[in-house]
Amino acid sequence: MDAGDLIAGRYRLAEPIGSGGMGVVWLAVDEQLGGPVAVKRARSSDVDGARGRRRLRGEAGIVAGLTHPGIVRFLDVVDEGAQPWLVMEYVAGPDLGELIERGGPLPPRRVAALGAQLAAALAAVHGCGVVHRDVKPGNVLVPADGPARLTDFGISRAVTGDATVSQAALVAGTPAYLAPEVANGEQATAAADLFSLGATLFAAVQGQPPFGGAGDNPLAVLRRAAAGTVPPASRAGPLGPVLSALLQRDPADRPDAGQARRMLAAVADDRKPLLGQQIRRRLGLRASAVAGVVALISGVPVLMSATPESIAIIGDERTADPCALTDAVALTGFGSTEVDTDYGSFNRCDVIVRTAGGGVVDVKYELRPPLKADGLVQQVGRVRIVRERGHGDQCRRALQLTEQTTVTINARHDRGERTDLCAIADVAATRAAEILDRGRLARRATPPEPASLARLDACAVLPADTLRRVPGIDPGDRVRGFGGWECRWRSSAEPMSVLVIFDRDQPLSPVDDGVPQQVGDRRFFLRPDGWGPETCLARIGHRGYLDQHGQQAGEVLGIALLGRTGHPRLCALAGDLARTALTSLPSA
Incomplete structure (x- = not known):
């Protein structure tokens, strides 16, 4: 087909504007209504025979039922000679992949705002019993006004009823954005769309997808997707914990689309996201x-x-x-x-x-x-x-x-x-x-690393003269926790306590752990109510490591001040103790 050709006696082709999961997309003019539309001709390999035509009609039937501001609307399906064409709403603007290619990584809060819009669209899609199965930057249109729009449902699948509109012999989707379970041959679910959304936002904030870029061998990318090990998003800032939630290897650990929308909207609005779905x-x-x-x-x-x-x-x-x-x-x-x-x-x-x-x-x-x-x-x-x-x-x-x-x-x-x-x-x-x-409990299989907090005594992390800065604290009057991995002191002068505890957690961040406090080349985080009401918690990241799933984790020293004396005083004391603790920790 060429520019100027008329499709089904109604749609005049203007210029090709992209390609999707099932064909080339053209900008066209609806000569009956006078407005622009996008039309897509299926590739010959996809409509070869009755099965291929049923697949294309299946896409039309599925997408026709989806109506949402974040979804490109389906308008019609027509035949031109022996070729079926889909007619869709035209959305002026680049796709997200083009934005990344032209300008590089996007700011985290802008990515979060786009992600919230896409998650809202996916919530509508999943509510209709449909899985998109190819969420990626190239299928996200970003108009100058209005929300981001999810397009190209060419390999969508209805998850209710018997219809399946995928090529059964192939893994559906783009390898660099596939959920691990899909890369391993399992059926895509709504949770797989949420992983692909996370991978799309990862690419937007990092400049490349988590499993490899366009120049990589597709089979190597597919193997990495199947393994599901996602590198840290070093540019993500406040978006990092939400990306971690979306990119969980286990589908059961990911938020649903509604939860993802709320989490992303919070980051976009410079608020703390509620990460209950991910930060268990x-x-x-x-x-x-x-x-x-x-x-x-x-x-x-x-x-x-x-x-x-x-x-x-x-x-x-x-x-x-x-x-x-x-x-x-x-x-x-x-x-x-x-x-x-x-x-x-x-x-x-x-x-x-x-x-x-x-x-x-x-x-x-x-x-x-x-x-x-x-x-x-x-x-x-x-x-x-x-x-x-x-x-x-x-x-x-x-x-x-x-x-x-x-x-x-x-x-x-x-x-x-x-x-x-x-x-x-x-x-x-x-x-x-x-x-x-039966008898004595089994011993640990391996000793802790030399620099691990497991080798330290929580009661000895803070020097006696430092503890005495808290009114009424007697450094020798303490309650030692199991293994010496926790220690508590109670003030005799006022209702206040000090708690030192060793923990293992995800990498610390301002989104989850409060305001960063710099001490030389190190830092700790300070959060009011971080250990419950009427508390202030200081957290110091100590030794990083990979957990059993290959995800970034770290040992954390926590110092909590508990009492009814107000957050400013509690946080001032917690910060003072944390600054001293930083100097006493061994090198990680």
């Missing part, structure tokens, strides 16, 4: 922090006496392996399971349970000093299980041992469909008690 590590930290605030400030007693029915099996606290308490297979009756070995502090191990209905439960195993536990008592051999009452989104069991140690197992609802948390906690606790009843 931080959620667990904050939940335990609130309980800690109650105990420290209200003076709730936490010690309990050892029981003769229990058996001493922990041994050296620093070499005892909390993951040896887990039995992920025992929990498979509730869904698929995965052991997370570097989740929170060094006294902790988690099993993540994903139910068939889409729910996610975090089962947290912790080795702790003795604490008070009330509830029904169950005896398993020589180990006593205290079945505490479930509260809303969590249910806890406490296993009492003789050597001033308690094992707590807490099943917490993370997201999605709700399930019986106490049933999960009971199975986990019973299996852990059976393991403990």
Whole structure:
């Protein structure tokens, strides 16, 4: 076809303006209505025979049902001779890929604003039971006015009914933006679109996609996509945590389109995004922090006496392996399971349970000093299980041992469909008690790295003269946590406490951790209410490493000030202690 040709007696071709998943796109004039339209002729290979024509008609049927300001509208499907053509709304403006190619990486907040618009469009698409399957910069139009527009549903698939409009023999989508499960041959779902959205925004803020650029071998890119290891987005700034949420390897760990829209809109508006869908590590930290605030400030007693029915099996606290308490297979009756070995502090191990209905439960195993536990008592051999009452989104069991140690197992609802948390906690606790009843708990397979916080004593991080800057604090009057990985002091002069804790988390950022404070060539982050209400938390990133999934993680030193003296004073004290702690940490 050439410019000037008339399609179906109505659409006059003007010039080619691009190509999509199923054909070349032309700018044309609707001679009946007088306005511009975009028309797309299918490639011959895609409409070869009845099957190909059904595929093209299927695309028309699917896209015709989608109406949203962020979606390029489908108008008509016509035949010109033996060739079917799709007629769509014309949107003036470059695609996102062209913007990146011309101007390089875009500012993070502009990318977040575009992403929020696209996520809103995907929410509408997914609400109609459709998966786009090829979200990428080339399929995002960016007009001078109005929202970004999602186009080219040429390989879309209805996820309700029997229609499938993909080439069954091929992986559908563009390798550099594929979700890992799709690259590994699984069926694309709405979650795959969210990964591709994340990869698209990654490319916009970094200048190239996460799995390789246009010059790379496509098979090599596909292999990297299948592995799902995403490099850090060094230019992303406040957008980084949201990209991390969208680019999770496990589809169950990604936000849905509605949640992604809210998260991206928050970054675009210079607000803190709510990352509950992705930062489950931080959620667990904050939940335990609130309980800690109650105990420290209200003076709730936490010690309990050892029981003769229990058996001493922990041994050296620093070499005892909390993951040896887990039995992920025992929990498979509730869904698929995965052991997370570097989740929170060094006294902790988690099993993540994903139910068939889409729910996610975090089962947290912790080795702790003795604490008070009330509830029904169950005896398993020589180990006593205290079945505490479930509260809303969590249910806890406490296993009492003789050597001033308690094992707590807490099943917490993370997201999605709700399930019986106490049933999960009971199975986990019973299996852990059976393991403990056999004898001494297994040791860690490998010692910590030489520079790891696991080798330090939290009670010795802050010098005595530094602690005395907090009114009423006696440096020698402290409560040492399990393994020496946590330490607490309480003021005798006013309702105030100091908490030092070692943690493992995602890389720190201003979005999640507050205002950065520079000290020479290092920095820490300061956040009011970072450890619950009426607190201020200073966090110092210490040693970076790759977690079990190959994602960036790091050890973190946290210093929390708790009390009813107001945020300015709490944060001034927390910052003062953090500056001193920075100088005492070993080189990572």
